[in-house]
Amino acid sequence: MSPRRPTRQVLVGDVPIGGDAPIAIQSMTSTHTREVDRTVAQIRGFAAAGCDLVRVAVPTKRDTEALPEILRQVPVPIIADVHFHYERALEAIEAGVHKIRLNPGNIAARRQVDRVIAACRERRIPIRVGVNEGSIVERRDRGVRAVEKALLAGGRGGLVELMVHKLEEYLRIFDEDDFHDVVLAAKSADARLAIDAYRAISRRFDYPLHLGVTHAGPPETGRIRSIAALSALLAEGIGDTLRISYASDSLDEVTDAKELLCALGLRTRDAPELIACPTCGRLEIDLLKLVGQVREKLATIKMPIKVAVMGCVVNGPGEAEGADVAVFAGKGRGIICVQGEPVRTVTEAEMLDALYEESVKFAARVERGEVQLAG
Template sequence: MIRRRRTHQVNVGGVRIGGDAPVVVQSMTGTYTYEIDKTVAEIRKLADAGCELVRVAVPQKRDTDALPHILEQSPVPIVADVHFHFERAMEAIEHGIHKIRLNPGNIKDRKQVDRVIAACRERAIPIRVGVNEGSVVERSDKDRRAAQKAALSEDPHEQLIALMIHVLEDYLRIFDDNDFGDVVLSLKSIDPVVVIDAYRAAAKRFDLPLHLGLTHAGPPETGRIRSIAALGTLLASGIGDTIRISYAADPVYEVEDAHELLCSLKLRNRVEPELIACPTCGRIEIDLIQLVADVRRKLTSIKTPVKVAVMGCVVNGPGEAEGADVAVFAGRGKGIIYVQGEQKRTVAEGEMLDALYDECEAFADRVERGEAKLSSGAVNILPPDPLPRSDGSVPLSVVE
């Protein structure tokens, strides 16, 4: 069971972040935002994959000019990532954007930040204040000295974390002065250990919702491990209100992996089948890798979170597939299919894929009709009231 840290809640175009809301999945388009049709197509693709918020970059005026057309067609709320020009923030707000992302390293002028905050308040638009390791390392000597003092350490890693927190505190003072609290925070780095420690420090210091992510995680093959190491560690300790996994690839992979991570940690309910498979070993009696790929493809048409196991032999298979709703134990030219522990039928190897699918579909139909229950219960993602504070610590909320 994961106890989530309860944070202030913000509303981004109807999507709640923080408080008792489930962890929100977000991603970012890789298109030029001014290319409206391509950007809308990518937003739709991400939304179809389960993305709940999509960020678009608006480095130029022609990007913010495109926003009304994009907002009109988008099925999910849109976040504008403002880089160096505060005018882009003002234009995006004017066009009805749902959230703004500001980098304290890029927009520093107090009067400009005040104006962005005033415009966001008028339209109830939350702001993400996103600090990146890359932008804080260029800070002034004064900031560095303050961070060194706060870190109480000569260790460069601890000083970096203290500097990131210091930069955030400094910037958030402007928001405090404006009495503006609809803020989401992020503290990204390319280094998963920096990410873990920076967010832990932020979770102790602020009660604002946290947007988790790494910068430049790399291609999915390696970025996946780096992202899951950092985000999984934080989420498992109750930290994180929205996540963006970022890869140098089609952003749909980011959304798929984000959902798998949240479902694995029982922070979100599965809505589609979960496929488990044996890792294969010297007892294998079938081309299991191919079978798993075929089963995975076929199961995409089922929209019930049935747990399906594909096992490579009948020796250890039944024990290892414990907890699966539907399982096949394959080998010696045949497959034995079980449904919730009960042996249903034995089929020839060539019929195994279709037979397994038929049993999965029939079981899913029974679940939908209320005649059967999934073996692992659905997760309650809305936490009840916070646990009582006994020591002044941040309140926790129960997720499961």
């Protein structure tokens, strides 16, 4: 892991982004924002799952009119996602949102962008400015300027250069208005392009970066594509806030993002970590079913203990090394160990409850300071 690249810091409500702030997890609601109850319920669900910031779309005035009530009811800062209509940005700012996502490229006139910037300055609200591979490539067939045409002809490298070029163009507006509460994004559906683009942007600018792979696809492929790009960038110290997005329930995006940050040691776990063997021909129980049941039960424990569910005692103890509580299953029976020491032998039917009981007991001992976590 490389050290975090230094960036400026902006404040989104009470959540700092950039500098030495923890990497913030974002997601976006899939409800119509004007449906207040549904939108609030989704935002609260994201927040409970570990989401730090939530973005909502505000395509119509009815959506911005719903914002004050939504803001009253949710526990995390809200970002208004604006496309085409600068008036929606002004209404959202007036309503009290904590950040605006706006691409100057799809706002008709410079004076309209200036008005949004002035309103954000007054309220000390940051703006996320981004380029999107899709909107750039779309321009291939339309009248593009010579410099853009030349870059588009240059394959992935040219596209990356063009993305940086477009960001420079947008940022000129913000520089001229002396506004620097900016977060940058460069979205692409291609993981390799996203990696190259964010690397280039990170070298060129010191604004905090919002990482994401856009239109990543269905969960089976989209999840991998997002995590491949984001892991590479995070390991290089690039990224200050992120959204994992694919065509699925957005709650899964939040849990994936949290797991990714925990796996890379960029966020402290506040719940048990479950490890399980990959299963093989030595297995004598329905381990996958047991793992699912253990996962559900452990959700009640708010302590980052490491729990292992292993299919046998042949390789299990070695593979579960470092687990605080583990079960090693055999034919019809299992041995429960706490920090490597066997404490109980149980039948297959007792395994779930016994593992859970020992996990609860162990977490309580950690809480009382009687024992330390293994990992």
